[in-house]
Amino acid sequence: MSESPYTSAVGMRIYPQVLERVCKRMIRVILYALPHATMGTIYSVGPIPELRVVRVASGHRNGQDLVWDVTAPSDYDVPGKIWEDYRDRPGGVIEAMAWCVERQKSWTADDPRHDIRSARKQLEGKAGEDYHHMEPVLVAKIDLWDSLPPLRDYPIDSSGSPIWQESGYATVAVIKIDFLPGSITAGDPSTRIIKELSHALGTQMLSLHARELALDKEKRLTADRLEVCNTLAHEFRNLVSRIGFAYRAINNEVAYLRESWEALIHQRFPDRPNRRVILQKLIEVLSFIKSEQPHADANGEISELSCFQERMMESCLLPSQNEMWFRYKIQPLWESIFSQIDLKPPRRTEFEGLLNSLQQSFHVGTDETLRDKLAGLPDAVKRQWVDLAYRQVNGNDDGSIDQYISLLKAIPFDLPRKNYSLNNFLCLKPLVEVMPEIEKALNHRLTQLKNSW
Numbered sequence: 001m002s003e004s005p006y007t008s009a010v011g012m013r014i015y016p017q018v019l020e021r022v023c024k025r026m027i028r029v030i031l032y033a034l035p036h037a038t039m040g041t042i043y044s045v046g047p048i049p050e051l052r053v054v055r056v057a058s059g060h061r062n063g064q065d066l067v068w069d070v071t072a073p074s075d076y077d078v079p080g081k082i083w084e085d086y087r088d089r090p091g092g093v094i095e096a097m098a099w100c101v102e103r104q105k106s107w108t109a110d111d112p113r114h115d116i117r118s119a120r121k122q123l124e125g126k127a128g129e130d131y132h133h134m135e136p137v138l139v140a141k142i143d144l145w146d147s148l149p150p151l152r153d154y155p156i157d158s159s160g161s162p163i164w165q166e167s168g169y170a171t172v173a174v175i176k177i178d179f180l181p182g183s184i185t186a187g188d189p190s191t192r193i194i195k196e197l198s199h200a201l202g203t204q205m206l207s208l209h210a211r212e213l214a215l216d217k218e219k220r221l222t223a224d225r226l227e228v229c230n231t232l233a234h235e236f237r238n239l240v241s242r243i244g245f246a247y248r249a250i251n252n253e254v255a256y257l258r259e260s261w262e263a264l265i266h267q268r269f270p271d272r273p274n275r276r277v278i279l280q281k282l283i284e285v286l287s288f289i290k291s292e293q294p295h296a297d298a299n300g301e302i303s304e305l306s307c308f309q310e311r312m313m314e315s316c317l318l319p320s321q322n323e324m325w326f327r328y329k330i331q332p333l334w335e336s337i338f339s340q341i342d343l344k345p346p347r348r349t350e351f352e353g354l355l356n357s358l359q360q361s362f363h364v365g366t367d368e369t370l371r372d373k374l375a376g377l378p379d380a381v382k383r384q385w386v387d388l389a390y391r392q393v394n395g396n397d398d399g400s401i402d403q404y405i406s407l408l409k410a411i412p413f414d415l416p417r418k419n420y421s422l423n424n425f426l427c428l429k430p431l432v433e434v435m436p437e438i439e440k441a442l443n444h445r446l447t448q449l450k451n452s453w
Contacts, residue, residue, distance in 0.1 A: 054080030137173035273361035
């Protein structure tokens with residue numbers, strides 16, 4: 001898991017660059033307001049239970065200017081100290097930082113020589129000259145957390161009890177201000193000014209924290225809405241694909257009308273090329289070739305070609321679809337077989353003639369000359385039959401189902417499964433008519449949901 005880009009101050013979510021800018025502004029205000037203050041440092045604190053203290057910003061006076069101590073060493077430089085490293089413990093170094101974080105009270109070193117919480121004096125055994133005031137920055141727990149953390153999440157003080165249990169606040173930062181020797185005493189106006197400004201810093205940190213939380217919630221809400229939209233869109237696509245069987249069922253009935261029309265043409269004009277008859281002859285030719293040359297290299301292609309021709313014979317596709325099948329599946333395989341077997345010219349010419357007749361047979365049903373010569377049917381019915389039989393029905397064919405129903409009722413003689421087909425159209429009509437409305441309404445709602453944030 002990648003590290004969070006935020007500065008953790010008792011669980012606060014504030015970008016480091018933003019927090020540093022705010023802390024520098026606070027240091028600048030304090031040093032301008034207190035002429036005898038020489039240096040200011042602000043530390044972030046958090047999150048629980050480790051309560052890591054990290055120096056955020058530090059600056060000192062240089063004449064009339066402020067110099068930011070970017071490289072000056074500190075015990076609390078990144079990654080800082082966790083609570084176990086700076087808290088009060090028997091036999092350990094006691095620090096003012098621990099006092100501020102745990103007790104949530106200020107610490108003033110107005111007599112450095114006798115400062116019992118001077119870590120440097122304890123470690124180096126030297127009298128200190130560090131006149132300073134440290135002020136905790138507090139934020140109300142109820143403002144910081146939606147629900148209070150359980151006791152087990154709080155760090156333990158030197159007596160073994162969870163800290164802050166008697167307090168309604170959490171320590172989120174500590175301000176340290178250094179002063180000229182002898183210019184600071186506990187409780188003087190300077191310390192009261194720093195305390196007031198610590199409240200302002202706490203309020204600003206809480207505001208920044210709340211802004212980041214709001215932005216995160218907005219991002220999560222946006223992501224959740226987008227996920228809902230994508231889920232709905234996916235479910236809708238699945239629904240449409242499942243309902244799409246209606247169009248397949250309709251096109252099966254259209255193919256039946258096409259097949260019935262072509263059967264009628266071949267019945268009245270038996271001299272015209274008949275696709276099924278020609279394909280049957282070609283299948284027989286393939287069987288003959290395979291039996292005559294059982295070890296020919298083309299036997300695999302012969303079997304494949306037989307399957308293609310059988311599927312074409314069983315179906316009744318549109319002329320353009322038949323042309324595609326012929327051009328990309330049937331004709332190339334025949335040419336390959338011809339190149340691999342030894343056929344005498346008369347025999348080969350006969351086979352090529354069958355292939356030419358097969359290609360011509362695809363368009364017999366749309367031949368207007370034959371249609372006009374066909375007797376026994378009103379011209380309007382013939383025109384409508386050809387028009388409707390050679391279509392591919394999809395969602396854009398509004399009202400076409402009614403035309404098919406009217407056609408079947410208008411044909412003046414019985415056809416095989418005519419009533420069955422008519423019933424199928426009547427059942428499919430309501431489903432097909434409502435699908436565009438469903439699609440339009442759902443797409444509109446999805447668009448509204450995506451644009452509602």
